[in-house]
Amino acid sequence: MFFTYLRRELAGRRRQTAIIAIGMALAIALVIIVNSVASGVKAAQASVLESVYGVGTDITVSQSPTPPGEGEGGGGPRFEFDADAGTTTDGTTELSQSRLMAGFGASTFDAGALDTVLGVDNVAAASATLSLTNTTFNGEMPQMRQNGDGTEQSGPSTDVQAAPPQGGPDGAGGSAFDVDSFSVLGLDPSADAIGPLSAVTLAEGRTLDADDAGANVAVLDADYATSAEIAVGDTIDLGGTDFEVVGTVTSNAADSASASNVYIPLDVAQTLSGEDGMISNIYVQAASSTDISQVQADIEAALPDATVSTQEDLASSVSGSLSTASDLVSNLGLWLSLAVLVAAFLIAILFTISGVTRRTREFGTLKAIGWSNRRITGQVAGESLVTGLIGGAAGIAIGLIGILVINLIAPTLSGSASSGGFDLAGGQGGPGGAGGASGGDASGAQATRSFGGPMGQTAAATTEVALNAPVTVSVIAIAVGIAILGGLLAGAIGGWRASRLRPAEALRSVG
Amino acid sequence: MYTLTKLTKTYRQGNRTVHALKNVDLTIGAGQHVAIQGPTGGGKSTLLQMLGGLDRPTSGTIRIGEDDISDMPDGKLAKIRAKEIGFVFQNFNLIPTLTAQENVETALEPLGISGELRAKRATEALASVGLADRAGHLPSELSGGQQQRVAIARALVKEPDVLLADEPTGALDEETRDEILDILEGLWRDRGLTLIVVTHDSAVAKRAERRLHIKAGAVSER
Numbered sequence: 001m002f003f004t005y006l007r008r009e010l011a012g013r014r015r016q017t018a019i020i021a022i023g024m025a026l027a028i029a030l031v032i033i034v035n036s037v038a039s040g041v042k043a044a045q046a047s048v049l050e051s052v053y054g055v056g057t058d059i060t061v062s063q064s065p066t067p068p069g070e071g072e073g074g075g076g077p078r079f080e081f082d083a084d085a086g087t088t089t090d091g092t093t094e095l096s097q098s099r100l101m102a103g104f105g106a107s108t109f110d111a112g113a114l115d116t117v118l119g120v121d122n123v124a125a126a127s128a129t130l131s132l133t134n135t136t137f138n139g140e141m142p143q144m145r146q147n148g149d150g151t152e153q154s155g156p157s158t159d160v161q162a163a164p165p166q167g168g169p170d171g172a173g174g175s176a177f178d179v180d181s182f183s184v185l186g187l188d189p190s191a192d193a194i195g196p197l198s199a200v201t202l203a204e205g206r207t208l209d210a211d212d213a214g215a216n217v218a219v220l221d222a223d224y225a226t227s228a229e230i231a232v233g234d235t236i237d238l239g240g241t242d243f244e245v246v247g248t249v250t251s252n253a254a255d256s257a258s259a260s261n262v263y264i265p266l267d268v269a270q271t272l273s274g275e276d277g278m279i280s281n282i283y284v285q286a287a288s289s290t291d292i293s294q295v296q297a298d299i300e301a302a303l304p305d306a307t308v309s310t311q312e313d314l315a316s317s318v319s320g321s322l323s324t325a326s327d328l329v330s331n332l333g334l335w336l337s338l339a340v341l342v343a344a345f346l347i348a349i350l351f352t353i354s355g356v357t358r359r360t361r362e363f364g365t366l367k368a369i370g371w372s373n374r375r376i377t378g379q380v381a382g383e384s385l386v387t388g389l390i391g392g393a394a395g396i397a398i399g400l401i402g403i404l405v406i407n408l409i410a411p412t413l414s415g416s417a418s419s420g421g422f423d424l425a426g427g428q429g430g431p432g433g434a435g436g437a438s439g440g441d442a443s444g445a446q447a448t449r450s451f452g453g454p455m456g457q458t459a460a461a462t463t464e465v466a467l468n469a470p471v472t473v474s475v476i477a478i479a480v481g482i483a484i485l486g487g488l489l490a491g492a493i494g495g496w497r498a499s500r501l502r503p504a505e506a507l508r509s510v511g
Numbered sequence: 512m513y514t515l516t517k518l519t520k521t522y523r524q525g526n527r528t529v530h531a532l533k534n535v536d537l538t539i540g541a542g543q544h545v546a547i548q549g550p551t552g553g554g555k556s557t558l559l560q561m562l563g564g565l566d567r568p569t570s571g572t573i574r575i576g577e578d579d580i581s582d583m584p585d586g587k588l589a590k591i592r593a594k595e596i597g598f599v600f601q602n603f604n605l606i607p608t609l610t611a612q613e614n615v616e617t618a619l620e621p622l623g624i625s626g627e628l629r630a631k632r633a634t635e636a637l638a639s640v641g642l643a644d645r646a647g648h649l650p651s652e653l654s655g656g657q658q659q660r661v662a663i664a665r666a667l668v669k670e671p672d673v674l675l676a677d678e679p680t681g682a683l684d685e686e687t688r689d690e691i692l693d694i695l696e697g698l699w700r701d702r703g704l705t706l707i708v709v710t711h712d713s714a715v716a717k718r719a720e721r722r723l724h725i726k727a728g729a730v731s732e733r
């Protein structure tokens with residue numbers, strides 16, 4: 001009788017059943033899609049972070065850069081040349097120098113912190129890196145000579161004191177300089193299970209290994225090597241020292257650069273940059289995901305001056321369209337699906353109450369012939385529950401179709417994350433002076449680092465990720481749960497209304 | 512069967528108070544065929560609802576046998592209605608989405624009878640009112656007289672002690688009215704149940720062995 005009555009009622013009130021089911025279906029579909037897209041965005045963010053921090057990194061340890069004090073300079077590379085530096089040809093002197101130093105905005109700290117981190121409970125692995133920037137100054141200037149009275153004259157030697165300026169790249173005594181920089185990451189060659197090199201694939205040659213400690217060998221990012229026209233076997237100048245290029249690597253994430261342009265052994269990086277015994281980042285892997293909070297807290301207690309960040313903390317540092325998508329999903333998407341859900345529940349409740357009111361005589365009659373309140377409430381609740389489940393089934397189908405469409409379109413999102421300090425890729429200025437070449441010093445030319453343009457690249461990886469919205473059992477289970485909840489809620493309220501009907505009043509009300 | 516003592520019922524209808532029953536003292540014996548007649552708004556239906564335990568009196572008592580149903584809990588009242596009292600309404604009050612057979616079975620639902628036995632008894636009940644061949648029809652597919660016969664079958668399928676009929680022929684034509692009354696009287700005679708019919712129609716009332724008149728909430732014997 002229960003199922004027969006239920007089936008007949010839903011079939012007999014098709015329009016009401018359809019309206020309630022459609023409302024529930026739309027709400028549930030939206031919840032499924034938003035949840036799925038949120039998971040996809042989260043996975044994309046993890047992919048971006050992976051390209052910078054490597055696979056398996058749960059926590060990073062760094063130190064926030066301290067701004068220089070009053071009167072202190074920007075700390076940029078300083079290029080000094082002797083009077084006879086460079087090579088001179090036809091009145092033009094060519095100068096070139098490279099400096100390797102800590103990346104601007106990246107603060108270094110004692111490498112002993114690595115041992116401290118390894119001593120923390122539930123740390124499965126940890127490795128340290130040193131973020132550096134190699135800056136190369138190249139310039140052409142006219143050959144400078146001092147006259148007897150101490151003044152300078154450019155161009156080849158001549159006895160005519162009033163001769164016009166000569167030499168230089170333009171032949172008229174002018175100068176030209178260019179400054180180039182690229183990122184260099186010093187890392188432990190034996191620790192490839194965690195850290196930036198765990199998220200790369202060997203493209204050519206070999207990667208660094210334990211035997212490379214102390215050796216002047218380098219591995220290049222494949223895209224950088226192509227743009228700089230450097231091949232395996234070539235040499236690359238880092239801070240004035242030649243390094244042999246032994247291999248090139250590509251990021252595991254498609255269309256993305258790896259964490260740095262160049263990778264060299266950590267000890268060599270420390271010596272060459274003058275940062276002996278210093279590091280800029282520690283990558284930490286916890287024993288399990290449930291240990292992350294404890295490991296983070298313990299490291300913060302052991303290293304109070306350090307910035308200890310989990311993947312969740314780092315996710316907020318991801319910029320680009322990925323960040324926008326994340327904001328959209330978590331703010332607009334969440335509240336929109338909540339609003340639609342509330343509306344769907346309200347529609348279900350109101351229509352159920354309306355249905356009970358319309359069936360006043362029917363329920364009054366059933367009570368008159370002996371049906372209990374519980375029986376009638378159960379009938380109403382059952383009808384609502386089935387209607388909710390119909391809506392749920394339709395919602396799951398619509399939601400899956402929506403996810404399929406998203407995955408077919410696979411919109412590309414880009415995200416950038418920096419591995420330490422702050423990202424200057426946008427050409428931001430910083431503390432300290434700006435400036436170009438300052439000439440006029442007879443002992444040689446000087447230049448301070450200028451900001452903006454090609455300068456100031458820290459290890460900031462821009463990753464392009466095709467959004468994939470996964471379908472998980474939990475999302476489907478949530479959808480079914482919502483359908484059941486909506487049905488039960490509407491049924492409970494409708495059933496309560498039905499139970500309150502007094503048979504005499506119910507029968508009297510329809511005459 | 513029934514003992515009513517100073518039964519009073521008042522209720523609010525909009526802004527006014529309606530005195531539907533005023534200090535009614537009445538006894539109805541088991542197996543009697545009683546007609547309650549009176550003008551519209553006189554309290555006939557209210558009295559029937561009191562007899563059926565569908566409403567509670569404002570004051571006074573009403574007993575079915577030894578049971579005082581005046582202030583009995585709803586659950587217990589529902590059980591008494593399920594077992595002992597059958598109803599027939601003026602507008603039939605069939606469930607529109609259920610067939611004739613299923614409508615009759617709704618009366619057996621509260622008794623916890625198995626589906627097979629329920630169907631069997633429903634079929635027999637429909638046969639007793641001459642509608643065995645209409646078991647699978649919806650109420651919308653039946654005439655007024657046929658619908659009322661289904662309602663009678665529903666009322667009697669549980670073999671009640673009392674059958675309460677509120678204007679059972681009010682919505683029917685003369686010929687059908689007589690048919691329905693014949694069925695009711697036949698069942699009353701055959702089963703020895705107490706039949707109480709509320710009507711404003713004298714032609715219906717005079718077929719009863721006892722006639723009561725109710726006007727402005729007061730009951731008198733005719």
